[in-house]
Amino acid sequence: MTNSKTIKNVAFIGLGVMGFPMAGYLQQQGYATRVYNRTTAKAMDWVNRYGGAHGETPAAAAMGAELVFLCVGNDDDVRSVVYGEHGVLASMQPGSVLIDHTTASAELARELAAACAEQGIGFLDAPVSGGQAGAENGVLTIMVGGDSEAYANAEPVMQAYARCCKLLGPTGSGQLAKMVNQICIAGVVQGLAEGLHFAQNAGLDAAAVVEVISQGAAQSWQMQNRYQTMLKGEYDFGFAVDWMRKDLSIALSEARKNGSHLPLTALVDQFYSEVQRMGGNRWDTSSLLARLQKPA
Template sequence: MSIKVSFISLGVMGFPMAGHLQKAGYEVTVYNRTTQKAQDWVTQFGGQYATTPKAAVTGSEIVFMCVGNDDDLRSVVYGEDGVLAGMSAGSVLIDHTTTSAKVAREVGERCTALDIAFLDAPVSGGQAGAENGVLTIMVGGEEKTFAKVQPVMNAFARFSQLLNSIGSGQLCKMVNQICIAGVVQGLAEGLHFAKKAGLDGEKVIETISKGAAGSWQMENRYKTMLAGEYEFGFAVDWMRKDLGIALDEARSNGATLSLTALVDQYYSDVQSIGGGRFDTSSLLARLDAIHEKK
């Protein structure tokens, strides 16, 4: 008998992630705030949908969530129609949302009181990673819970790692976003400099990507950056949300994130020129806009 699972929220990440679970042979019930999207998912993948989080998770052994932020998470977890109202003792709740570590611990405590296991498990890899089933998952929680659900998560992940107790998955995701912010800013400045110096940007990247400067961002984003196209991934609005979480955590733990704070301000500049839905490589658009004003 296949395992019954649920997936809450079918955004650009959740829609394909839930689809991989269904294709892997699990009995999947989905919930989405906009019912039409849940119906579209069933049409494409099969499975079932429900009209409340509670109804979607009733009877499921494992429940996955991937919503937008802390408030979104609370809105689907709590309340008489929320996830916890429908889950049974002994089941597992996995949150793939990028949130604060604080809310992860909060939800974890509520789950413990109900004898429900909880993992905070933010992901990296973007929409393409979700669609291709090759996400990286950063996990906080208990070893026995992780061991139980890791084979199920493998339906949409190429790598998952248990870091430590609840909240550590979110802390690791903060490190991930901190590193990405610095790398993308460096790439944007490098391409901007190449253009100002009269160099062929493609030849420059073809050369330096083979050495120590190479990165995923360089390999996957330089062509669209040079073309001024920024519709290929994680949006600036969401990156600012994530960097805000990291900066808040740094104020709490005493870490110094001077570059992260600076790049966060640069992303604010991108928003001010109408680029809130641009992908994160649009830091180059900011430099281009500055140049055009001169």
């Protein structure tokens, strides 16, 4: 397996709002980074900003890379850039490591690990938390599943854009941990939305209330970072409702398999469907307050 101290060449597949800055941090930290994006113009924008290079296909981008990172949309998107004559596995060499930052299913992680193992390639499922701001500021949290040797080689490189990175168990553990993350966020955001809604209807200065209660047990990242925009009705930023519903769908599906009961998560998922019907598909997840304020 590649020694992290000798890693020079990496590839990054997927330059969305998360992948674009993440790949940028790799290049800035001295790793020769070759990128691929479905829209070539986006890849060229990245090259013009950070340097590095781009490949015309995922396979071309991954050629010669010791570590290949993915950050795309869903299970099918991952498969589309991994398999086939133009997929990364067509050009990755034995001893290299494939790291999937996509929030996807644990089942896909196990599938990819098996496919990589057949070619002597390491694999890590490594979904991230922290949103667009975390990616842009290089302070993401990375939840990882996979082989400890592959992790030891990839972890120092992932630190280029991470505040916290931890191996949590065998393949699939990273994706399962990300499901826990999204389950917890869904409940917290709904509670914050209801609290602000109640404060407004009670005639309180909601902002002043939050300034007080955020110093106590009610404090959360969501409260600290979202209450002001929620009170202003501003949602045109952040982690989109569409993405959250995709993530919650994965979590609810896994819950059915392992016998977990997630009534609150299922309810909040339905609340997000209401936000979508209001036209809030791309609104931030904090837009749960908007459905409470809509005209009766």
